[in-house]
Amino acid sequence: HTDDEILWVEHDKTLSEQGIDESFLLVVRRKYFYESNQNFMNPQEINILYNQCRDSILSGTLLCSVDEATKLAALQLQVQKSNFVDTSFKLTDLKDYFPKEHQKSLKAVEKKLKEEWKLLNGYSEIDARQRYVILCQNLKLYGTSIFLVKEPVEGKSRLTTVLLGITKESILRLDEKTKTVLKSWPVDSVKRWAASPNSFTIDFGDHDKNYTVMTSEPTAISNLLSGYIDLTLKKHRVQATDSGAAGVALMEENIQPGQGVIISTSGQPNKATTQEVGARAQLTERIGGAKSNQISRGLPSSTVIYGKGGVSRVKLVQPLKFTSPREAFLHKLDHLTKYLNEEVENA
16 A cells, blocks of 8 residues: 555645535545654544554554554554453454554464553543554654655666655655665755656755656655655744855746656856656756746756646746855745745736
């Protein structure tokens, strides 16, 4: 099970615009995992997270050991059946409480499960739900959105299946069967990315070479990555420190799904290229009727491109002189916020 199977409601469209009427069943889920561990605001949030975590555990999306699965099963039993009663306990019922990969171990863990359930005597339903979520938050892949993708095998003309994971901090390359992390990149090392109809490419700049995968969900991956980077920018604005770089410019470009256009710079002022991302990259000289050197003049190599919808005009924040890195960072974000507000008003 992966996130390819989840159909998210588009938040920039109404339900009717998406063909959703009263006959549809909608489920509230958390898409972006940006909370601190054990940080719960209210019972409603606990219930949402509990249902999502439980489904992820039972489907095998969120991996856990047999011991962890036993503790989680005891908590689920406490939620659904309340305090332990030996006469109501049947081994055949446990298939609804254990992930499939551990169901062969049910007989071996029966005694341990009874002990764990007895320890929860007196736990209210909401307390058991909260404890369940806390245990899930401590699992290695908690908060990881996983997509089934294919990548080229180096030196060969074939593709191999792997999993692409995205979290608030990292981009992960995972083994398809074991979900072992094969490689990890920090989210803040991403320079730019683009989605073509059947592929997704991430440019890590000097941190690593470009990473391209074939996928049936390029837009979903792009939107998720864009959302995490947007949350990171908002967090930095609130917690701005002197570690920011002075005079950093930011560019945003909205890309139509399937168009897969990257606007990049060579690191030299007044020189830029545009590139279409796909099976074969091709250079072009114009984007939206404007020459690339006109829309990218003076832009340093640190460039971020994300979003969806029609291609919009690029707004640049020109590098200026500031007395401190903090002042430069706040100026950049204020300028970008003002521009985005103007775009909304003129839309």
